[in-house]
């Protein structure tokens with residue numbers, strides 16, 4: 001449904017997207033994850049025809065987003081990051097206004113019913129809760145009966161219940177046959193919602209797989225964490241067989257590695273005379289895989305500084 005090959009986009013001297021290639025299959029929820037400034041929004045805006053690439057090829061259902069811009073608007077629905085409407089526009093007015101842009105819009109009352117907005121048609125945008133605003137923004141992205149919807153940081157700032165409600169809506173959208181391209185920072189969201197995920201950093205795709213595939217492919221499949229009773233020789237933990245990374249997080253020592261790393265860590269702590277309080281051994285998650293993949297480029301300095309503080313404490 002969407003094919004991106006060798007996408008590059010610069011803003012002056014800033015390389016926003018260096019070299020991104022990915023394919024999104026029809027009927028899937030495809031997630032784009034990555035640190036701030038990784039080039040995620042620029043990538044999806046280029047797919048939506050809102051940016052002109054410097055290099056590379058994009059096809060959406062066979063259309064070139066720049067050359068075929070007009071036809072593309074009938075295929076792609078967009079909810080972009082922090083899209084805000086006029087504060088005083090009502091939900092009903094917004095749905096009517098958006099309907100006017102398309103030749104065969106979904107009737108406003110049908111869409112409102114699908115997205116739980118029927119009781120809110122007379123409410124002004126400024127009086128809607130965050131979750132209600134997001135439901136409206138999904139509705140607006142669906143008015144033109146798109147084949148692809150682009151949702152950028154859809155659930156940022158929503159409480160856990162509203163977030164789950166919006167996830168349910170996104171699954172419904174996928175199940176109705178629409179392909180979903182989702183930019184997110186929330187690992188839990190990507191793990192629970194996405195059929196496949198691309199992790200982008202520094203304008204390049206670091207990994208692309210199903211959430212399970214990314215977790216299985218990560219060096220760390222087991223996470224052991226604890227509060228140490230005394231200063232720990234973190235380097236000795238790093239040197240253990242099967243250990244991929246060692247970091248500290250709010251006083252906890254967090255060791256990621258292969259399954260056997262948990263026992264090796266406990267033995268090493270015993271040898272150091274350190275007792276691990278509030279010990280947790282859990283399976284790796286997409287979070288772990290993501291940190292693994294992006295650690296080299298982004299977190300190495302911060303983690304080293306963090307570890308040094310504990311080592312010298």
Ligand SMILES: Nc1ncnc2c1ncn2[C@@H]1O[C@H](COP(=O)(O)OP(=O)(O)OP(=O)(O)O)[C@@H](O)[C@H]1O
Pocket residue numbers: 011014015016017034035036037038039040041042043
């Ligand atoms: N219109 C613009 N003009 C100049 N620089 C831009 C523009 N848009 C984005 N950039 C820069 O391009 C890089 C990639 O930005 P982009 O918004 O695509 O990243 P992102 O992965 O979506 O980030 P975030 O997670 O913070 O939203 C950043 O360094 C950003 O500052």
